[in-house]
Amino acid sequence: MKLSGSDCLCTVCKRVFKGDEAFRRHRRGKYGIDRHCIDPATVGMRLNERGRWGKPIAADTLAKLATIGRKPTPVHQGGKSARKLKTP
Numbered sequence: 001m002k003l004s005g006s007d008c009l010c011t012v013c014k015r016v017f018k019g020d021e022a023f024r025r026h027r028r029g030k031y032g033i034d035r036h037c038i039d040p041a042t043v044g045m046r047l048n049e050r051g052r053w054g055k056p057i058a059a060d061t062l063a064k065l066a067t068i069g070r071k072p073t074p075v076h077q078g079g080k081s082a083r084k085l086k087t088p
């Protein structure tokens with residue numbers, strides 16, 4: 001699997017996480033004593049379509065993301081400039 005960006009590969013359980021925070025969430029115990037991996041699903045994470053473990057996106061965040069792709073109704077029609085800079 002090719003890693004990119006903030007992906008974190010766990011060398012112990014071979015799972016890939018969306019970032020350092022997600023990675024740390026699946027590690028339990030004390031380093032050098034009983035450090036181990038737990039199932040990410042037990043701490044609320046989900047495997048996404050890219051094979052990365054991470055926190056699922058909240059429903060309200062998804063709704064916001066859905067609106068980003070839509071074009072807002074143009075308010076500057078009729079050839080008027082949309083620039084807000086004032087000309088001296």
Ligand SMILES: [Zn+2]
Pocket residue numbers: 010011012013014015026037038
């Ligand atoms: Zn692990």
